[in-house]
Amino acid sequence: MTAGLVLVATPIGNLGDLSPRAVEALSGADVIACEDTRRTRQLLAHSGIKTPRLVVVNDHTEAARVRDVIGLLDAGSRIAVITDAGTxxxxxxxxxxxxxxAAAGHRVEVVPGPSALIAALVVSGLPTGRFCFEGFLPRKGAARTARLEALRTEARTTVVYEAPHRVRRTVADLCGALGPLRRVAIVRELTKLHEETWRGSLGDAAAHLAAEPRGEYVLVIDGVPPPGPPADDVVEAALRTELDAGADKKAAIAAVAGRLGLPKRHVYQIALGVR
Known part of the structure; x- marks a missing residue:
């Protein structure tokens, strides 16, 4: 196979989700960069793949391993990159x-497959046309507060990962920042035996999590609802401002309708009562 770096998605729970292309990529790799050698050997053994050289690349070692990996690529190796689960x-x-x-000019490929982000999003029942991914929220301090405040006004569906021992606190913080009525889907143990999707509001989510949370969680949160049309008194005040500035009624109606995004007929009806 051609030398280069290939990202290989691996199962997030069900080993049956390892694709034939993923098996082929792992079988053809000279080196596999992985988070945990023990879990990687188990995956390879399950798939009948002979274990090649393994290089540990995790959150603690990735920065230090970059030079080693680039050196292997320079020497013509084909390196598969996998994590403990997912993409x-x-x-x-x-x-x-x-x-x-990429900066060194090496070929980079991907073998797509399992992703908790996409799996949770599509089963959530919430809008999928536009979404954002937050990963794990900052655990504390100003960074967490700022992220929660940003989500308060986020119009897109948001996906958040959380660990079982922190999920109650995160849901409570989301409820406080976004309000108890915001819709949420709480997805647990994706693709595993005890997979579960709960749908409701942030205000009701605490009761759902009353039992000791277990497994990995994905929270899918609805975006902020679009603002409703301005009240009639707001439209009337805008019309009076235009009229007081010297505009005739026809021009005032056109200006207010355009600025507030309202049909001219609706503004006209309100203008009939303005003296």
Whole structure:
């Protein structure tokens, strides 16, 4: 196979989700960069793949391993990058390796597959046309507060990862920042035996999490609802401002309708009562 870096998505729970292309990529790799050698050997053994050289690349070692990996690529190696579960680079190691390999002019490929982000999004029942991914929220301090405030006004569906021992606090903080009525889907243990999706409001989510949370969680949060049309008194005040500035009624109606995004007929009806 051609030398280069290939990102290989691996199962997030069900080993049956390892694709034939992923098996082929792992079988053909000279080196596998992985988070945990023990888990990687288990995956390879399950798939009948002979274990090649393994290089540990995790959150603690990725920055230091970049030079080693680039050296192997320079020597003509084909290196597969995997994480313990899911797609490399999505809240997992891989970003630095890809950036460095691309900057050095090496070929970078991907074998797509399982991703908790996409799986949770599509089963949530919330809008999928536009979404943002927050990964794990900052654990404390000003950074967490700022991120929660940003989500308060986020119009897109938001996906957040969380660990079982922190999920209650995160849901409570989201409820406080976004309000108890905001819709949420709480997805747990994706593709595993006890997979579960709960749908409701942030205000009701605490009761759902009353039992001791177990497994990895993905929270899918609805965007802020679009603002409703301005009240009639707001439209009337805008009309009076235009009229007081010297505009005739026809021009005032056109100006207010355009500024407030309202049909001219609706503004006209309100203008009939303005003296």
């Amino acid at each position: 490399p680079g999505i809240s997992d190691p891989g970003v630095r390796l890809v950036a460095a390999a």
